[in-house]
Amino acid sequence: MPKCRARRFREVRPRQLPYETYWxxxxxxxxxxxxPGAWVTRTVQQCKDLSIEVEIH
Structure with a gap:
């Protein structure tokens, strides 16, 4: 559910992705x-950046 996901995201506050950008x-x-290509390009770049920055344990 998007509402629950947004609330959890706000609670966690990851430094790699500001809430405003996420939303x-x-x-x-x-x-x-x-x-439409600009949105796709921006979203793909965000995903690439996050995959580099986020450490998974």
Whole structure:
């Protein structure tokens, strides 16, 4: 459920991804239908950056 996921995300507050950035991606709030590729590129780059920054134990 997106609401629960957002609440958990806010509680955890990961330093690698600000809540505002997470929420804009989750809700596609910064999606521009005139330039869908820009949103896709931004989202893929965020995923790549997170995969480098986040340490999994």
């Amino acid at each position: 804009a991606t989750e809700t596609m709030g910064d999606f521009d239908p005139e330039e």
